Amino acid sequence: MTPENHITEVGGTGVPIPGDDIDTDQILPARFMKEVTFDNMADYLFYDARRDDDGEFNDHPLNRFEGASIAVINSNFGCGSSREHAPQAMMRWGVDGIVGESYAEIFRDNCKSLGIPAVTTDHETVVELQEWIEANPDGNIDIDVENEEVTYGDTTIDVDIDDAMQEALVEGIWDTTALMYSNRSKVEETVAGLPYVEGDD
Amino acid sequence: MSNGTLYDKVWEKHKVAELPSGQDQLFIGLHLVHEVTSPQAFGMLRERDLNVAYPGRTFATTDHIAPTEAEKRKRPLTDEQSEEMLSALERNTSDNGITFFGFESGKQGITHVVAPELGLSQPGMTVACGDSHTATHGAFGSIGVGIGTSQIRDVLATGCIAADKQKVRRINVEGELGEGVYAKDIILKIIQDLGVDGGVGHVYEYGGEAIEALDMEGRLAVCNMSIEGGARAGYINPDETTYEYLEGREYVPEGEAFEERKEYWESIKSDADAKYDDVVTVDADGIDPLITWGINPGQVIEITDTVPQPDDFETRTDREAAEQALDHMDIEPGQSMLGYDVDVAFLGTCTNGRVSDFEEAAKILEGNQVDDDVRALAVPGSESVRAECEARGIDETFINAGFQWRRAGCSMCLAMNDDSLEGDEVCASSSNRNFIGRQGSKDGRTVLMSPAMVAAAAVEGEVADVREYLGDEPAGSPSGVGEAAD
Numbered sequence: 001m002t003p004e005n006h007i008t009e010v011g012g013t014g015v016p017i018p019g020d021d022i023d024t025d026q027i028l029p030a031r032f033m034k035e036v037t038f039d040n041m042a043d044y045l046f047y048d049a050r051r052d053d054d055g056e057f058n059d060h061p062l063n064r065f066e067g068a069s070i071a072v073i074n075s076n077f078g079c080g081s082s083r084e085h086a087p088q089a090m091m092r093w094g095v096d097g098i099v100g101e102s103y104a105e106i107f108r109d110n111c112k113s114l115g116i117p118a119v120t121t122d123h124e125t126v127v128e129l130q131e132w133i134e135a136n137p138d139g140n141i142d143i144d145v146e147n148e149e150v151t152y153g154d155t156t157i158d159v160d161i162d163d164a165m166q167e168a169l170v171e172g173i174w175d176t177t178a179l180m181y182s183n184r185s186k187v188e189e190t191v192a193g194l195p196y197v198e199g200d201d
Numbered sequence: 202m203s204n205g206t207l208y209d210k211v212w213e214k215h216k217v218a219e220l221p222s223g224q225d226q227l228f229i230g231l232h233l234v235h236e237v238t239s240p241q242a243f244g245m246l247r248e249r250d251l252n253v254a255y256p257g258r259t260f261a262t263t264d265h266i267a268p269t270e271a272e273k274r275k276r277p278l279t280d281e282q283s284e285e286m287l288s289a290l291e292r293n294t295s296d297n298g299i300t301f302f303g304f305e306s307g308k309q310g311i312t313h314v315v316a317p318e319l320g321l322s323q324p325g326m327t328v329a330c331g332d333s334h335t336a337t338h339g340a341f342g343s344i345g346v347g348i349g350t351s352q353i354r355d356v357l358a359t360g361c362i363a364a365d366k367q368k369v370r371r372i373n374v375e376g377e378l379g380e381g382v383y384a385k386d387i388i389l390k391i392i393q394d395l396g397v398d399g400g401v402g403h404v405y406e407y408g409g410e411a412i413e414a415l416d417m418e419g420r421l422a423v424c425n426m427s428i429e430g431g432a433r434a435g436y437i438n439p440d441e442t443t444y445e446y447l448e449g450r451e452y453v454p455e456g457e458a459f460e461e462r463k464e465y466w467e468s469i470k471s472d473a474d475a476k477y478d479d480v481v482t483v484d485a486d487g488i489d490p491l492i493t494w495g496i497n498p499g500q501v502i503e504i505t506d507t508v509p510q511p512d513d514f515e516t517r518t519d520r521e522a523a524e525q526a527l528d529h530m531d532i533e534p535g536q537s538m539l540g541y542d543v544d545v546a547f548l549g550t551c552t553n554g555r556v557s558d559f560e561e562a563a564k565i566l567e568g569n570q571v572d573d574d575v576r577a578l579a580v581p582g583s584e585s586v587r588a589e590c591e592a593r594g595i596d597e598t599f600i601n602a603g604f605q606w607r608r609a610g611c612s613m614c615l616a617m618n619d620d621s622l623e624g625d626e627v628c629a630s631s632s633n634r635n636f637i638g639r640q641g642s643k644d645g646r647t648v649l650m651s652p653a654m655v656a657a658a659a660v661e662g663e664v665a666d667v668r669e670y671l672g673d674e675p676a677g678s679p680s681g682v683g684e685a686a687d
Binding site for chain 1: 214218244433497
């Protein structure tokens with residue numbers, strides 16, 4: 001039942017998505033959430049930001065770096081709503097990993113649920129990488145989850161990754177349902193100690 | 202590391218195991234479900250042939266896509282996607298034995314309004330919902346967390362989430378609120394002081410005299426916007442105000458059982474000598490009403506202040522955000538927000554869609570008329586709120602003033618139903634997010650404020666100081682401001 005997905009390394013070309021505090025309403029506007037599956041979400045990724053007033057694609061990075069696998073973002077990315085639609089849209093668009101300054105917590109949790117490594121480094125390093133992508137749109141970026149490194153061109157930088165995310169990805173245990181399901185009897189013990197849960201719940 | 206706080210105690214009570222990743226498996230005592238973030242999770246359950254583990258601890262309602270015009274709530278809904286989402290929720294809840302509060306139940310509404318008023322949210326619980334405003338329930342002294350859809354699958358299948366324990370920041374809000382200043386102003390003040398990412402890695406414990414003085418509806422408004430301050434959860438220790446609110450509600454035990462339950466509630470309060478990771482004080486004494494001037498909920502000023510210069514901000518992030526905000530809102534630094542033209546007045550949401558919110562706004566609207574150029578929407582947070590407002594004649598005040606009196610739902614907070622801003626309209630809004638595009642139009646502009654301030658803006662047709670309607674002239678402000686002939 002658990003997907004045996006050890007994620008130790010992801011890589012590919014990059015796409016810079018510059019800006020601090022980019023909220024999930026920008027990443028995936030709410031009006032596109034009226035679908036009962038995530039199947040079409042890539043079509044709506046940064047829908048408004050990617051289009052000019054006539055609805056045509058503008059020069060937003062996502063339009064210029066089609067086919068990229070590594071998104072490079074700034075600070076507090078994914079703040080606002082808890083919608084998993086946002087990282088789902090990024091994943092379905094092609095993003096396999098994210099390098100950035102910082103993430104809103106629910107967004108980062110959602111990335112973990114989807115097996116998307118989200119690593120961090122400082123502002124200057126991120127900006128350098130974003131500029132490098134602009135100059136090297138076909139250049140490869142590798143995120144080494146296990147060794148906490150990102151390599152691009154001739155450069156290797158140290159990055160940070162949340163301990164639990166690293167452990168979950170490297171060990172292939174980022175799908176927590178099966179893991180927690182196997183603790184059913186322990187859950188029952190916990191429930192027995194809660195005065196507000198009635199017997200028939 | 203914190204010790205002896207409510208957060209520590211409730212966490213320990215609900216901790217099932219430590220997972221190999223180092224996270225804790227945490228039992229969720231109340232799982233709230235709505236139509237937008239759950240169908241994919243139920244689908245994942247079917248794919249894996251799993252059942253809902255704790256249907257009796259799971260409650261559902263429909264809010265995000267709910268039409269708020271009575272005639273549009275007839276089934277099938279005219280919007281096909283909305284109908285599909287609602288039907289899926291009805292099917293999923295009925296197949297799995299989950300209680301669903303639909304349109305016909307009289308209890309439908311925004312999850313974070315419905316669960317408190319039914320007494321489902323209680324002290325000492327863990328509450329999860331696929332919605333970031335789940336922090337709201339912390340008002341009772343519980344841990345409320347917003348989760349993504351894969352985590353909804355986790356809760357449905359196992360009753361649990363995998364979670365990291367956070368640091369606890371105690372926020373003492375001191376002082377007394379003047380007339381025309383409300384719980385909403387307190388939380389805007391906190392976000393102004395601590396920033397939109399100030400709470401990352403933390404839960405907020407709110408306390409101090411200004412918090413203790415709030416009624417439950419005010420406390421719900423404060424905890425609701427914890428997430429706008431970057432904190433995943435926020436809570437207030439339960440006290441007599443909490444217990445009085447709870448007693449007699451549908452899902453709260455009665456008599457002796459109530460007293461027993463209360464012992465548990467008392468036992469999970471933060472100890473007097475509890476250790477916090479961080480303690481900050483916010484001075485709310487005599488603050489003026491607050492409003493946002495920008496595009497994130499930290500871009501806040503008191504109504505008597507002027508829009509700041511980008512250079513006033515210490516960090517590059519804040520300076521850049523200010524530049525972007527000035528451009529989007531079409532305002533200049535040094536300008537007052539008083540007199541900022543308003544096209545739409547929106548009153549409702551999980552922040553401010555409760556009876557007292559409509560009651561306070563009605564005081565402003567009594568004997569006044571909504572400006573001719575303003576489209577004004579009053580959207581009760583739940584059908585129970587609507588019923589109570591109607592029983593007390595509050596709806597009449599709104600209707601007579603020129604407001605549209607609607608049915609319950611999230612409505613124009615995020616415009617997933619028909620209620621939306623058009624073009625670059627400006628909305629005076631009692632909601633929680635002023636992000637670009639949030640209210641349904643990418644050029645739309647949102648000014649967040651308290652419900653009473655929304656009512657004053659509706660009447661003036663521009664951002665106004667509500668205190669001018671309460672017979673309490675703001676100190677230091679020349680009389681007649683904003684009243685020039687137009």
